[in-house]
Amino acid sequence: MSTPLEKWVDESARVTKPDQIVWCDGSEAEYQRMVGEMLRAGDSFALNETTFPNCHLHRSSPNDVARTEHLTFICSPTKDEAGPTNNWMDPEGAKHRVGELLDGAMRGRTMYVVPYIMGPASSPLSKIGVEATDSPYVVASMRIMSRMGKVATERLGASSDFVPGLHSLGDLDPLRRYIVHFPQEKLIWSVGSGYGGNALLGKKCFALRIASVIAREQGWMAEHMLILGLESPGGKVTYMGAAFPSACGKTNLAMMVSTLENQGYRVWTVGDDIAWMKIADDGYLHAINPEAGFFGVAPGTGFKTNPNVMGALTKNTLFTNTAMTAAREPWWEGIGDAPPAGLINWKGEKWAPGSGNAAHANARYTVPAAQTPSLSKHWQDPEGLPISALIFGGRRAHLAPLVYESNDWQHGVFVGAMMASETTAAATGAVGVCRRDPMAMLPFCGYNMADYFGHWLEMGAKLKKPPKIFHVNWFRKGADGKFLWPGYGENVRVLKWILDRIEGRAAATETPIGSVPTPSSLTLDGLAISPDALKQLLSVDSGDWLAEDQAVGEFFAKFGSHIPTAIVQEQKALADRLSRSTVATK
Numbered sequence: 001m002s003t004p005l006e007k008w009v010d011e012s013a014r015v016t017k018p019d020q021i022v023w024c025d026g027s028e029a030e031y032q033r034m035v036g037e038m039l040r041a042g043d044s045f046a047l048n049e050t051t052f053p054n055c056h057l058h059r060s061s062p063n064d065v066a067r068t069e070h071l072t073f074i075c076s077p078t079k080d081e082a083g084p085t086n087n088w089m090d091p092e093g094a095k096h097r098v099g100e101l102l103d104g105a106m107r108g109r110t111m112y113v114v115p116y117i118m119g120p121a122s123s124p125l126s127k128i129g130v131e132a133t134d135s136p137y138v139v140a141s142m143r144i145m146s147r148m149g150k151v152a153t154e155r156l157g158a159s160s161d162f163v164p165g166l167h168s169l170g171d172l173d174p175l176r177r178y179i180v181h182f183p184q185e186k187l188i189w190s191v192g193s194g195y196g197g198n199a200l201l202g203k204k205c206f207a208l209r210i211a212s213v214i215a216r217e218q219g220w221m222a223e224h225m226l227i228l229g230l231e232s233p234g235g236k237v238t239y240m241g242a243a244f245p246s247a248c249g250k251t252n253l254a255m256m257v258s259t260l261e262n263q264g265y266r267v268w269t270v271g272d273d274i275a276w277m278k279i280a281d282d283g284y285l286h287a288i289n290p291e292a293g294f295f296g297v298a299p300g301t302g303f304k305t306n307p308n309v310m311g312a313l314t315k316n317t318l319f320t321n322t323a324m325t326a327a328r329e330p331w332w333e334g335i336g337d338a339p340p341a342g343l344i345n346w347k348g349e350k351w352a353p354g355s356g357n358a359a360h361a362n363a364r365y366t367v368p369a370a371q372t373p374s375l376s377k378h379w380q381d382p383e384g385l386p387i388s389a390l391i392f393g394g395r396r397a398h399l400a401p402l403v404y405e406s407n408d409w410q411h412g413v414f415v416g417a418m419m420a421s422e423t424t425a426a427a428t429g430a431v432g433v434c435r436r437d438p439m440a441m442l443p444f445c446g447y448n449m450a451d452y453f454g455h456w457l458e459m460g461a462k463l464k465k466p467p468k469i470f471h472v473n474w475f476r477k478g479a480d481g482k483f484l485w486p487g488y489g490e491n492v493r494v495l496k497w498i499l500d501r502i503e504g505r506a507a508a509t510e511t512p513i514g515s516v517p518t519p520s521s522l523t524l525d526g527l528a529i530s531p532d533a534l535k536q537l538l539s540v541d542s543g544d545w546l547a548e549d550q551a552v553g554e555f556f557a558k559f560g561s562h563i564p565t566a567i568v569q570e571q572k573a574l575a576d577r578l579s580r581s582t583v584a585t586k
């Protein structure tokens with residue numbers, strides 16, 4: 001008798017027709033075999049064995065360097081279930097179209113069967129996935145990013161309770177690339193890409209798109225959030241989750257070196273990208289990090305901005321699309337030093353000044369969480385950690401203040417639902433275009449986004465100790481086009497204000513959008529920031545916000561009857577408050 005997993009692998013092999021099937025055990029020896037395959041393929045390189053032991057550089061195909069949202073589909077039975085913000089294909093059509101591309105795709109290749117657990121091995125919140133892939137790079141990455149191999153096979157046993165994901169590199173042509181999700185079946189198919197969220201199916205495909213559907217069915221939440229613990233003087237740690245869109249600062253906030261360490265404020269890392277949260281018996285929302293590693297943006301990460309991350313990257317790290325120095329060390333823009341002589345760019349060409357960035361803007365490192373100096377000792381607590389604050393944020397050159405607090409859960413859900421952010425290199429397409437990105441889930445919600453707002457509202461109603469909800473913006477710019485706020489380790493000052501609000505200590509000015517810090521309620525000692533910059537950072541322009549709120553109303557209207565009444569009421573109430581305040585200031 002074969003198990004459900006064996007049956008699925010059999011079926012997948014009948015379609016993709018690999019030369020052989022290898023079942024992965026997650027061992028170090030197996031990792032080294034995968035690296036061996038990558039080196040032989042000629043797209044990967046061993047880095048300096050003395051300074052970067054067991055580190056490798058992988059160069060992906062130049063047309064395959066970021067998630068491709070226009071090729072990502074939610075294949076629910078009806079378009080309405082996927083909603084107006086998702087690409088939709090009907091399940092049968094998708095099976096047909098993508099099935100044709102998967103047919104024989106693994107001929108001459110090996111199919112690796114990768115069982116993995118998302119979440120701590122002993123946690124009741126964890127879930128099992130199995131990825132069948134023809135990419136050794138994906139296998140190696142999944143070993144860093146999840147609890148992979150034997151541990152998962154043993155937990156699964158003969159059960160059918162796993163999310164299958166079939167992945168083939170195909171021919172890497174974007175014209176024949178699809179990332180399709182079947183929320184009813186809880187199934188993922190991906191073909192034509194070997195990069196990041198397109199190919200490591202445990203990450204965005206399972207842990208967000210499919211998991212968001214499961215979470216709604218089962219009454220929990222799957223969110224695009226980092227999880228951190230803020231230690232305050234005396235040693236108490238307060239846990240917070242923060243949802244920022246791709247390449248908007250999650251990893252950096254979760255792994256920051258606090259500039260207020262001498263005052264007793266320290267940040268402990270629990271997760272940097274995804275949070276699974278349930279309502280626990282103590283009435284709090286409890287969060288686990290389903291991942292076991294960090295797939296972080298390299299450019300901009302340096303000894304000045306983030307020494308914790310830099311400390312983690314010196315061994316056992318897989319780099320993707322970074323540059324390489326003559327000493328075979330990884331290099332990227334923002335690492336801290338000037339481009340050294342003899343630099344090879346991310347495509348493998350000699351780099352010269354004026355020839356563009358040496359590293360791709362979405363170059364990444366894949367590193368085991370355990371190597372992070374700031375890792376919380378509770379990061380694998382099976383029951384998750386109690387969350388006292390949820391923080392939304394994005395890149396807004398204008399409009400959004402450094403931080404504000406929502407009035408209550410329902411208003412906070414509206415604040416998340418109205419989020420917008422400038423696009424980044426984490427996905428293909430134009431960079432710097434401001435778009436609506438509710439809860440940072442625009443590319444990751446596996447069902448109708450308005451129903452997802454409804455789920456948030458329902459969760460709030462069930463929470464005895466709902467976290468307070470905040471919004472932050474590290475990216476506001478002054479008239480000179482420069483960031484007004486120094487960011488990175490200085491962001492701890494905002495986390496401290498949030499903690500002070502939770503504990504009822506900090507003062508705030510009530511504005512139509514929510515409570516904004518009074519300048520003196522922020523701890524700014526040791527920071528060189530002009531009173532004028534601070535004023536700009538904290539300013540709320542009612543006229544600009546009124547225009548924003550109107551755009552939000554139009555966005556909500558796209559969802560028709562799906563949009564919860566409470567959310568529409570919040571949008572109208574904001575318009576009222578803003579209109580009254582513009583009249584008052586005139």
Ligand code: GTP
Pocket residue numbers: 244245246247248249250251252253272273295296297298299300301305426474475483486487488491
């Ligand atoms: P994904 O992994 O794609 O989800 O991105 P992320 O949200 O984890 O973003 P990350 O922390 O990797 O930061 C993305 C880019 O923004 C990097 O180039 C960082 O250097 C930069 N960045 C992060 N935090 C700050 C900040 O506080 N201020 C400024 N100015 N830049 C920041």
Ligand code: SPV
Pocket residue numbers: 066067195196197198203204245246247273295426427
């Ligand atoms: C993101 O884009 O949010 C990432 C990178 O974390 S990827 O895994 O490619 O989705």
Ligand code: MN
Pocket residue numbers: 247250251272273295296297
């Ligand atoms: Mn990240």
